[in-house]
Amino acid sequence: MPELPEVETTLRGISASILNTKIIQVNIRNPNLRWPIPNQLPQSLKQQHFTRIRRRAKYLLLSTTYGTLIIHLGMSGSLRIVPHNTPYDKHDHFELCFANNRALRLKDPRRFGAVLWTKDNIGKHHLLAHLGPEPLSPEFNADYLFQLSRSRKVNIKQFIMDSKVVVGIGNIYANEALFASGINPKRAAGRISRARYELLCQNARKILKEAIRQGGTTLRDFTGGDGKPGYFKQELQVYGRKNQPCIQCGHALKEIRLNNRSTVYCIHCQK
DNA sequence: ACGAAGCCCTGCAAGC
DNA sequence: TGCTTGCAGGGCTTCG
Numbered sequence: 266m267p268e269l270p271e272v273e274t275t276l277r278g279i280s281a282s283i284l285n286t287k288i289i290q291v292n293i294r295n296p297n298l299r300w301p302i303p304n305q306l307p308q309s310l311k312q313q314h315f316t317r318i319r320r321r322a323k324y325l326l327l328s329t330t331y332g333t334l335i336i337h338l339g340m341s342g343s344l345r346i347v348p349h350n351t352p353y354d355k356h357d358h359f360e361l362c363f364a365n366n367r368a369l370r371l372k373d374p375r376r377f378g379a380v381l382w383t384k385d386n387i388g389k390h391h392l393l394a395h396l397g398p399e400p401l402s403p404e405f406n407a408d409y410l411f412q413l414s415r416s417r418k419v420n421i422k423q424f425i426m427d428s429k430v431v432v433g434i435g436n437i438y439a440n441e442a443l444f445a446s447g448i449n450p451k452r453a454a455g456r457i458s459r460a461r462y463e464l465l466c467q468n469a470r471k472i473l474k475e476a477i478r479q480g481g482t483t484l485r486d487f488t489g490g491d492g493k494p495g496y497f498k499q500e501l502q503v504y505g506r507k508n509q510p511c512i513q514c515g516h517a518l519k520e521i522r523l524n525n526r527s528t529v530y531c532i533h534c535q536k
Numbered sequence: 537a538c539g540a541a542g543c544c545c546t547g548c549a550a551g552c
Numbered sequence: 553t554g555c556t557t558g559c560a561g562g563g564c565t566t567c568g
């Protein structure tokens with residue numbers, strides 16, 4: 266389940282193999298992702314090459330001279346670099362073959378992911394136009410969160426998982442950042458002090474950076490573009506640790522459902 | 537404007 | 553053993 270560190274790890278894993286290398290074949294094996302893969306994609310990409318590959322939120326943006334390929338991994342998606350003619354897995358839905366005998370493959374069992382194409386300025390694309398700041402950018406800071414949250418009644422966990430507030434903080438890292446900051450996930454966003462937002466910003470940044478450094482969190486079968494697993498899972502303090510002792514105080518961690526998302530926290534340490 | 541709920545989908549695990 | 557059920561959850565979309 267890719268969150269920002271997993272997407273960043275994927276970006277780093279695939280870039281060197283495909284940047285500035287000619288695309289010689291585009292294979293759409295199953296176009297039925299979240300939105301259909303555009304059927305004119307092969308003619309848009311064939312004989313072209315990616316001049317720039319970057320990430321915005323959890324979207325991977327692969328640009329040619331003429332437009333940008335937008336890839337989202339959804340819940341279960343992964344990208345891998347494989348040699349040409351590697352046998353397909355059941356859920357390999359999309360493939361770009363390059364002149365260097367490498368192929369970029371999208372595997373996505375649940376098909377929540379997306380592969381789209383745009384010729385427009387990427388910042389104006391409807392999926393990206395209204396996104397909040399990147400959590401690792403200076404725009405994501407205590408003043409920003411404090412101002413934005415005034416009079417908001419929504420709970421803090423949902424608030425920081427809202428991509429209009431800040432991008433890239435999914436369920437796992439929301440749980441972790443709130444634990445590290447001693448904030449109860451149920452607390453209304455509008456009733457948190459500036460000082461506590463400062464703590465939350467610092468912790469969110471620290472946790473995301475560390476997860477990126479370790480290659481993301483491997484749950485089930487996530488692997489980076491090089492096929493190596495992430496190692497962050499062993500660092501998780503609350504997520505997936507229901508009923509286990511709190512690392513701070515030893516109290517059994519509690520699991521609740523908040524906005525239909527699994528939420529694990531310590532009632533003793535998080536107020 | 538805000539907040540809550542619905543929906544897309546398959547694999548896996550728990551329960552009967 | 554084999555079935556059913558529930559959960560995983562990103563994020564757009566719809567409804568109140």
